[in-house]
Amino acid sequence: MANPMVLEIVFPPSSGVIAASVFNLILSAIFGVLEARGTHLKYSKFFNASFSSTRVKVPSRVGMFFFYTPAFLVSVASFWFFPNGDFRFLLLKSALTIHFFKRIFEVNFIHKFSGEMALDTMMTVLVGYVIVSSSLIYTQILSQGFPEPSIDLKCCGVVLFLMGIGGNFYHHYLLSKLRTKGGKDYKIPKGVTLGIVLYLMGRSYVTRRWYISKFDDFPKETMHAKKA
16 A cells, blocks of 8 residues: 555645646647647647638747746746745746746747737647646745655756757757748648647647648658548
């Protein structure tokens, strides 16, 4: 039988956290399935496909800015409202703040936008990021005072986080260079590498189908899906 203390460390005793986690998991899974079935969130290259049913739209740069800004403000506010806490809590607050700051920086200075997005899509993603960020912070608050794990992986986590966010920024920069200033054409990236993953899997699947339908020179080794 599992040790109750261990279960409390892994799953802090809060019905709110459990409810938020289940909600996010189910919602992300639903979005992933819908993406794969052709019902897309109305932004990026899939906005035009559903334009006729969209009444209110905003420029892509504005929409992406509001994707991340509320969650960024939540992350920054956590330093003010919860100044105390252990080093692990500090790492979490810092990671969230750095992540969303990077996203906002990219929206304003790196990405080259060419379209629009639906207002309801902007609000959906915005609320989702706020819920995820708030849930992570709240979970860490509930975890304060519990014994540290026997194996300390914080240093490994910091290194992996910095490698991941640095590599992601670098490749976003490379992708931005594929599109000329003022251009609206899409380019195929080359040489670039449970909840959110499910959604991104659906999004990546339909993105690949879109590339196949639009580019005759799509890499031959991945063209097999065109016959499906």
